[in-house]
Amino acid sequence: MPDRYHIHTVPTPPRFRRIGKFGNVDWREDCSRCTNCVKLRCLYDVYRHEAAYNRDPLTPLETSDECKACLSCVQGCTKGLLSASVNPEFLDLGDEYWKPDILLTTWNQSDTGRIPVSGAGYRGRFHGPGFDSIWTDMSEIVRPTRDGIHGREYISTSVDIGPKPLRLRFTPDGRMLTAPSHLLEIQLPAILDLPAWPVEDAGGDLAKARAAAAGELKTLAVMPVAEATPDPFVVPLLGRDDIANSLEILKAARMAQVEDCPEVAELAGKVLAVNPRVILSVRMPLGPAAAGRILDLAGERIKVFHLCADLHGRERLESGRPGRHIKDALRELHGRLVKEGIRDEVTLIVSGGIALAEHMAKAIICGADLVAVDTALLVALGCRVCRHARGTGASCNPCPAEIGSADEVYAAQRIVNLMGAWHSQLIEVLGAMGIREVRRLRGEVGRAMFLEDIEREAFGDLCRVPRNRVSA
Amino acid sequence: MTASDWPQQEVVREVRPAPDRYRNALGKYRIDRSAACAGCGRCVEVCSYGVHAKPPGYAFTLRPQDHLCIGPECAESPESCVAQCRQHALTMRRNPSSECMGDPRWSSDLILANWHEAATGHAAPPHIESRHGASGGGFDSMRFKFEVPGLEQPVAAPTAAEIDTGLDLNNRGDGRPQAHIDIPVYGGGMSFGSVSIHTILAKARAAVAWNSFTCTGEGGYPDRLRPYDDHVITQVATGLFGVREDTIQRVRIVEFKYAQGAKPGLGGHLLGDKNTPAVARMRGAVAGNALFSPFPFHSVYSVEDHKKHLDWIKEVNPTCLVSVKVSTPTDVDMVAVGSYYAGAHIIHLDGSYGGTGAAPDIAKKNIAMPIEFAIPKVHKFLSAEGIREKITLIASGGIRTAFDVLKAIALGADGVVIGTAELVALGCVRCASCESGRGCPRGIASTDPELIQQMSVEWATQRLINLQNAWREQMVGVLARLGMSSIRELRGRTDVLCYLTGDPDGEVWQ
Numbered sequence: 001m002p003d004r005y006h007i008h009t010v011p012t013p014p015r016f017r018r019i020g021k022f023g024n025v026d027w028r029e030d031c032s033r034c035t036n037c038v039k040l041r042c043l044y045d046v047y048r049h050e051a052a053y054n055r056d057p058l059t060p061l062e063t064s065d066e067c068k069a070c071l072s073c074v075q076g077c078t079k080g081l082l083s084a085s086v087n088p089e090f091l092d093l094g095d096e097y098w099k100p101d102i103l104l105t106t107w108n109q110s111d112t113g114r115i116p117v118s119g120a121g122y123r124g125r126f127h128g129p130g131f132d133s134i135w136t137d138m139s140e141i142v143r144p145t146r147d148g149i150h151g152r153e154y155i156s157t158s159v160d161i162g163p164k165p166l167r168l169r170f171t172p173d174g175r176m177l178t179a180p181s182h183l184l185e186i187q188l189p190a191i192l193d194l195p196a197w198p199v200e201d202a203g204g205d206l207a208k209a210r211a212a213a214a215g216e217l218k219t220l221a222v223m224p225v226a227e228a229t230p231d232p233f234v235v236p237l238l239g240r241d242d243i244a245n246s247l248e249i250l251k252a253a254r255m256a257q258v259e260d261c262p263e264v265a266e267l268a269g270k271v272l273a274v275n276p277r278v279i280l281s282v283r284m285p286l287g288p289a290a291a292g293r294i295l296d297l298a299g300e301r302i303k304v305f306h307l308c309a310d311l312h313g314r315e316r317l318e319s320g321r322p323g324r325h326i327k328d329a330l331r332e333l334h335g336r337l338v339k340e341g342i343r344d345e346v347t348l349i350v351s352g353g354i355a356l357a358e359h360m361a362k363a364i365i366c367g368a369d370l371v372a373v374d375t376a377l378l379v380a381l382g383c384r385v386c387r388h389a390r391g392t393g394a395s396c397n398p399c400p401a402e403i404g405s406a407d408e409v410y411a412a413q414r415i416v417n418l419m420g421a422w423h424s425q426l427i428e429v430l431g432a433m434g435i436r437e438v439r440r441l442r443g444e445v446g447r448a449m450f451l452e453d454i455e456r457e458a459f460g461d462l463c464r465v466p467r468n469r470v471s472a
Numbered sequence: 473m474t475a476s477d478w479p480q481q482e483v484v485r486e487v488r489p490a491p492d493r494y495r496n497a498l499g500k501y502r503i504d505r506s507a508a509c510a511g512c513g514r515c516v517e518v519c520s521y522g523v524h525a526k527p528p529g530y531a532f533t534l535r536p537q538d539h540l541c542i543g544p545e546c547a548e549s550p551e552s553c554v555a556q557c558r559q560h561a562l563t564m565r566r567n568p569s570s571e572c573m574g575d576p577r578w579s580s581d582l583i584l585a586n587w588h589e590a591a592t593g594h595a596a597p598p599h600i601e602s603r604h605g606a607s608g609g610g611f612d613s614m615r616f617k618f619e620v621p622g623l624e625q626p627v628a629a630p631t632a633a634e635i636d637t638g639l640d641l642n643n644r645g646d647g648r649p650q651a652h653i654d655i656p657v658y659g660g661g662m663s664f665g666s667v668s669i670h671t672i673l674a675k676a677r678a679a680v681a682w683n684s685f686t687c688t689g690e691g692g693y694p695d696r697l698r699p700y701d702d703h704v705i706t707q708v709a710t711g712l713f714g715v716r717e718d719t720i721q722r723v724r725i726v727e728f729k730y731a732q733g734a735k736p737g738l739g740g741h742l743l744g745d746k747n748t749p750a751v752a753r754m755r756g757a758v759a760g761n762a763l764f765s766p767f768p769f770h771s772v773y774s775v776e777d778h779k780k781h782l783d784w785i786k787e788v789n790p791t792c793l794v795s796v797k798v799s800t801p802t803d804v805d806m807v808a809v810g811s812y813y814a815g816a817h818i819i820h821l822d823g824s825y826g827g828t829g830a831a832p833d834i835a836k837k838n839i840a841m842p843i844e845f846a847i848p849k850v851h852k853f854l855s856a857e858g859i860r861e862k863i864t865l866i867a868s869g870g871i872r873t874a875f876d877v878l879k880a881i882a883l884g885a886d887g888v889v890i891g892t893a894e895l896v897a898l899g900c901v902r903c904a905s906c907e908s909g910r911g912c913p914r915g916i917a918s919t920d921p922e923l924i925q926q927m928s929v930e931w932a933t934q935r936l937i938n939l940q941n942a943w944r945e946q947m948v949g950v951l952a953r954l955g956m957s958s959i960r961e962l963r964g965r966t967d968v969l970c971y972l973t974g975d976p977d978g979e980v981w982q
Contacts, residue, residue, distance in 0.1 A: 022572055025568075043910060043913040043923075044913075068903045068904075068905045068913070069572040069573070069901070069903050070901060070903045070905065070913035070914060071498065071569060071572065071573065071901050071903075072494075072913050072914060074496065074498070074569045075492070075494030075495065075496045075497070075498060076494055076495055076496070077495070077496065078495065079535075080495070080496045080535055083568055083569050084568065084569045084572045085568035085569065085571070085572060086568070086571060086572055105833065115832045115833075115834070116832065116833040116834075117830050117831065117832050117833065117907055118830065118831075118833055118836075118904040118905070118906075118907065119828065119829060119830045119831075119904050119905065119906025119907050119917065120827075120828060120892060120895075120900070120902045120903075120904045120906060121577070121578075121733075121734060121825060121826050121827045121828065121836060121869075121870065121892055122577060122824070122825040122826075122827075122836040122837050122870075123575035123576070123577055123578070123902070123904065124575065124576055124577070124607075124837060125576045125577075125607050125608050125609070126576075126577075126607035126608055126609025126610045126612060126613070126825075126842065127608070127609045128608075134838075135824065135838055135839070135840060135841050135842075136838050136839050136840075137801050137802045137839075137840070138731070138736040138737030138799060138801045138839050138840045139737060139768075139801065140730055140731060140768070140798055140799065140801050140803075140804075140807050356834075357834055358834050358837065358838045361838075362838075425832065425834040428738060428832055428834055428835055428839075429834065429835075429838065429839065431737065431738065431767075432736060432737025432738055432767075432835065432839045432840075433737065433839075434737075446802075447802070449802060449841050449845075454841060454845045454849075455845070457845070457848075457849060458844065458845040458846075458847075458848045458849060458883075459614075459848070459971045461966055462614070462966055462969050462970060462971040463617065463623075463967075463969070463970040463971070464970065464971050464972075464973045465615070465620055465623065465970045465971070465972055465973065466972070466973055466974050467613075467972040467973060467974040468974065469620055469621065469622075469623075470615055470619065470620055470621075470972065
């Protein structure tokens with residue numbers, strides 16, 4: 001049996017004490033010192049760990065044993081002295097897109113590399129904007145994978161990057177006219193992108209960690225050429241003047257990236273002159289003009305496009321205001337390219353706002369071939385998407401989570417763990433849908449349910465009333 | 473009538489108080505009494521809700537029973553304990569501990585309302601929101617027209633005594649016995665292993681009391697359920713754990729579980745920690761090993777295969793009804809029609825947001841559609857096919873309140889199955905830690921011999937009987953308001969509902 005793609009995750013605890021979701025308030029006054037104190041009976045031993053930490057902050061962190069707010073102690077205390085409350089510091093984490101629960105689940109996945117599992121049904125809002133208004137399909141009885149949980153290793157998550165000619169052309173005497181093309185196959189439909197904002201990385205450990213993680217994951221890491229090393233897993237992001245100084249890096253690279261600009265075709269020519277086998281991708285903002293630009297550049301033999309949405313997965317408009325969400329923008333873009341007959345010729349990578357494993361699957365359903373993960377990688381290292389980060393391009397200096405001080409091996413393993421958990425979750429989705437490979441998920445809107453469609457179908461005949469007519 | 477050869481036990485349908493089993497009941501509000509209290513007893517005199525008490529001979533008042541407090545409506549009035557306290561020793565605020573419970577789907581208020589219903593057998597007081605959650609969609613964005621001011625006036629109502637909430641489950645007319653339930657609700661499958669034996673027994677006993685059903689789930693048929701055989705649905709799931717011919721022969725309904733809403737398209741997974749020797753014995757497995765239910769049935773790849781399955785069960789038990797439990801894919805309507813033609817009596821749709829067992833978060837949120845969308849889709853399709861009257865449509869997966877039951881039926885279901893609502897009635901706070909370590913810290917979804925002792929079968933049974941009584945009272949109230957004398961009249965009556973549009977509370981929408 002040939003080797004199967006497998007991501008080796010290793011439990012890697014966080015470096016700092018986690019901001020927990022729940023806190024316990026303990027009014028010790030009036031305590032009757034019961035021998036059967038509820039604190040001793042805590043199933044998760046929260047009180048003992050708290051006490052140990054309070055005595056010595058160097059006590060090993062027991063992140064999996066945080067308070068779960070089961071309220072057994074609150075309800076059981078003989079004198080009713082204990083209270084629990086939601087930690088306001090936790091609620092203040094992140095922003096309206098990178099919600100505290102997203103940060104928490106990302107941290108947990110980076111700790112363990114395991115799929116988040118919980119009981120008691122779904123706990124969130126019914127639906128929301130963007131990706132939260134999509135549900136993926138499942139196959140009830142008939143399914144191509146046929147073998148369910150024991151057949152997951154047969155589900156492929158590899159994708160191809162590069163020009164894919166739809167047909168070969170030959171001369172009458174049988175000589176092939178189509179230029180030979182080659183594809184770059186990576187094992188995960190996600191590449192590791194640059195941070196969305198400048199992050200302090202004096203020692204370059206973060207860049208090295210991303211490169212190392214990309215190697216372990218058999219994917220790619222995009223990085224500015226100044227941080228890049230000659231490495232087949234590194235995608236150097238080149239400026240006009242970088243090419244001449246980056247020959248070694250370019251020769252080693254399997255993919256290179258340039259920012260979109262008027263002379264991008266010329267730049268592409270220069271890059272290919274150094275390394276004819278390199279896959280060249282053009283990085284551009286996701287916006288209403290992207291489809292037209294892709295059609296233009298595809299005619300110039302550029303076939304790989306990296307579309308960058310903003311931190312919240314929205315289009316970047318020239319006005320500077322956020323536009324539509326990836327879900328809508330990408331579906332339209334994908335549809336246009338299908339209509340123009342070139343969708344299979346090009347590769348679309350989308351980044352920005354890819355915060356959870358489900359976003360990876362849903363972006364692919366909306367038309368991306370693969371995604372690029374940026375902010376989630378910082379969160380894996382402890383980033384809280386705090387106010388420093390939310391500024392317009394301001395550097396996180398000093399970073400409260402001290403991301404810049406993480407060493408390369410540690411940071412790489414945290415990233416590998418996160419991507420390992422995402423990979424497993426993608427397989428859950430594909431398995432439930434009965435889809436054997438992620439390539440087939442691209443643009444499969446028929447195997448997804450969009451809120452606007454199913455809401456119309458289900459509730460179209462209900463009388464509609466403005467929400468403000470009823471009390472909350 | 474009965475398929476069981478075991479003496480069947482009766483359980484009295486009687487509402488009796490079943491207060492919180494913990495020492496400190498949780499309320500929506502909290503009353504703090506400072507050290508300034510002089511023990512004058514003024515608060516005891518002014519509070520008509522029983523929050524304050526000062527037994528004869530006591531120098532000071534007891535710790536406030538603040539779970540009885542109705543909050544600002546009272547506290548802001550000049551007659552309240554807070555205003556009347558001469559020492560200004562009392563303050564009232566939202567209880568931070570109860571705010572830790574719940575989530576948008578099951579808000580803290582819904583949990584407290586459920587607890588009140590389970591404790592008293594009657595609807596929760598108005599200061600607790602007992603009808604809708606805060607999820608901003610689905611049932612929470614739906615109202616009966618009479619709930620919206622100025623939309624529709626009530627019609628002439630039948631008296632409560634005339635209103636029938638019963639349901640026949642066999643509508644095929646195939647000569648098999650009828651199974652009638654007195655309320656349009658029965659209990660969902662929770663396997664032995666995922667929940668404690670006390671939980672299983674309490675569900676069964678409450679089902680007997682209400683002439684309804686409970687379901688074994690896929691973990692086998694514990695012998696202690698034998699006295700309730702007539703009200704048990706046994707499940708044949710993909711893992712076939714504990715499925716034997718005699719377990720199929722002793723019940724009135726057998727359920728095929730193709731998929732479940734908590735993890736549509738994925739198999740069940742009992743973590744090794746919960747696979748205790750007793751669980752392993754029941755399932756025919758090795759203790760301590762994680763147990764997987766594969767997905768899907770490896771013997772079913774077509775509707776014809778499905779029919780073969782149903783025929784097998786019908787052959788083994790010639791008097792049983794067959795229910796088919798499926799999840800909610802895009803083609804759920806086709807699945808329902810296929811199940812009818814394969815011979816099912818009941819098609820049970822399990823929507824994606826529900827479920828009680830441990831499941832990957834990604835599956836619970838994203839895979840398959842919520843039940844609110846699936847019910848009208850299937851109801852309309854079965855009607856168009858001309859077979860709607862021949863099959864019983866049961867919905868589950870996120871039915872939290874009596875109003876959810878009514879809305880599901882108005883959308884087109886005949887009845888519903890509940891799971892989480894029962895667990896909440898037994899004291900679940902939805903901390904979502906059912907799967908870790910020894911299991912549920914409150915002893916409901918645990919097989920740990922020490923933890924399960926936190927709850928007695930008698931208390932748990934009473935809580936569930938009370939809950940169903942409170943729900944039935946609310947259903948009867950709504951049916952009366954709508955001028956209907958039977959729950960069956962409500963089925964498919966989407967004209968009594970309205971759908972709320974616009975931005976859900978405060979969320980930033982684009």
